Amino acid sequence: MTDVDADAVAGMVRACAPEWELRGYERAEEGTDFVAVVDCATPDGDRTAVLKATTAGFVRPEIARSEPRLLALVGRETSIPVPEVYGFADDHDEYPAPFYLMAYAPGENYEDDPSALPDAARERVVREAGGNLADLHAVGELPRVGRVGVRDGDLAVLDYDDGPADDFRAHFARGVEETCDALADGTYFPDRADEPDRFADLADPLRAALRERADALREPEPPRYCHWDYRYGNLLVDPDTGETRAVLDWANLTAAEPAYNLAKVESHLFDAQADGPERAADLRALFRESYAAARDGWTFTPAVESRMETYLLKCRAEAMACLPLWLEDATAEEKDERERQHRDAVADAL
Template identity: 45%
Template sequence: MGERSIVLKASTSSHPLAADRSKAEPRVLSLLRRETTVPVPTVFDTCDDHETYPAPYFLMEYVDGRTIDHADAPDLPFDVRETIFSEAGRNLAELHTLDSFDEIGDIVGTNGGISVLDTSDSPSYDVFHDWLLDSYEETLDQLLEDGGYFPELATDPNRFDNLVPDIRSYLKETISNLSAPKPPTYCHKDYRYGNLVVAPESGEARAVLDWANLMSAPPAFNLAIAESKLLKPDLNTDASASAGRAGGLRRALWDAYESVRDEWSFDAATRERIRLYRLVFRLDQMACLPLFARTDPTLDDRAARATEHRAFVEQYL
């Protein structure tokens, strides 16, 4: 019998929820293997506690293929990116049909199962938009007062100050008029190029990775986040070409999603919610700019990335 490569994934984070999220991941992977065609590694064994080694941890299959850096995505052939977007639509649609929940919140592993973390920060889904407004009011406060989530890293803490009042007004007016969201489902908050193992030539997914950062949220919220992460700026083309390509890729995502979820429609109300969710995702990117600029070599020019954020937000104002 020949050698076989496997992966050991352990939780070493000091985040208070890291262990509970890590316990959920292998259970979610096994659920996906049983109930869907989403390509994920096989889980061989798990360990929630260990006297010597960092835990929880689990052993899973090693999947051979290519992981794409988001900075290289604009240079990929359009048909490769289209495949990635289409598969994202199908994979997320299957994920969203697994279960629905009554609450919004982090997905954690408990007593051998999977559940939504039961805290005061896990509201019922019928107040999701109220919860969203409260959350991003706090984000705007941090942008205005501290320059974002990481004030100790901010070189220009007042970078977005003049945008904050108009963004705040827009969110208050728009969120209050949104139609009710669909019930929350599993939401993969980090569906991006770096978490995909793909066939090098075609872009076909061999594995979707990193299921430790799941939450329960309306499916349109997950679609907006995934779309935003996959639609990186096309730096080597002019603006009109980039916009046209983005529209084609978004259509590939939506068409594939609809093909799996017969009862789903990207009607006007759904598109309006997705548009708002794209904005709040962008606010997170703005608040994280100091951290991203330190950890991501493609963000060495903070001013240029801030200009991109500003141009995106001003479309709404």
């Protein structure tokens, strides 16, 4: 990770907002890239903002460059709460780029323990997630499937290294192979894994099941913008009411069918193993009712629900492959408990 000192922070702020002067900053502990809350003097008075620079190497620059543009698009075209962007730089000779400066949004992050939210507040988070996803999917159809990034200065659906994916089923099948390969080879983050072969025995059974289900997938919807990392760690929430004050991390958008996005969000926001079957079922019903009510002319048909079951199994495999990163600071006992939950879920699904 690239070091970012005080002079660099001041320079990046000036690059985004030339008339602003840095007074002080505090780096955020969460996240993998450089994120800092900055206090600045501006022509309109003192202001607190957030500076984000891509430094960790997990996101390709052409994808990271999309984030400030997507924040502007979502702020303009939807009612999803997102911070205003004050300025950005795609490249820079002196500072780690891309980087951008956005408004500071109040709220709490419940990545570590969403159960700490009161029941009614958590239900509001889930209900608003359904409405927000419906709002995002209503922005319009996209020409093909893939990661959203920037090409020639504009938002675009990017090619994969081995070419474009014009069919979502091909995109899904490719993801199945990548995820199961990761499980067999030490997860997506073997350098961070204390037990790289923790799920290696499940790689082949999951591959076989997901291949079979991928072959049987019914025709998906045309691709739309999908925020596949819509999780508690990327939400700022009012701790008393559960109001979602900001949805973050817009560098993680995919052009995909909406049902896949819904499955991803369900896998992030509630879980039958962690929450209990009844509580998870209640939250799922709330999420789906909210989405269907907010998206005109759309219903959870049996075909949609069947595809979502397939997508949810792949989401489970992805969570297993990401365990070393997502639970990097967890205790050995917490990791073992999450392993047990994953294994129980896979056993139920297979």
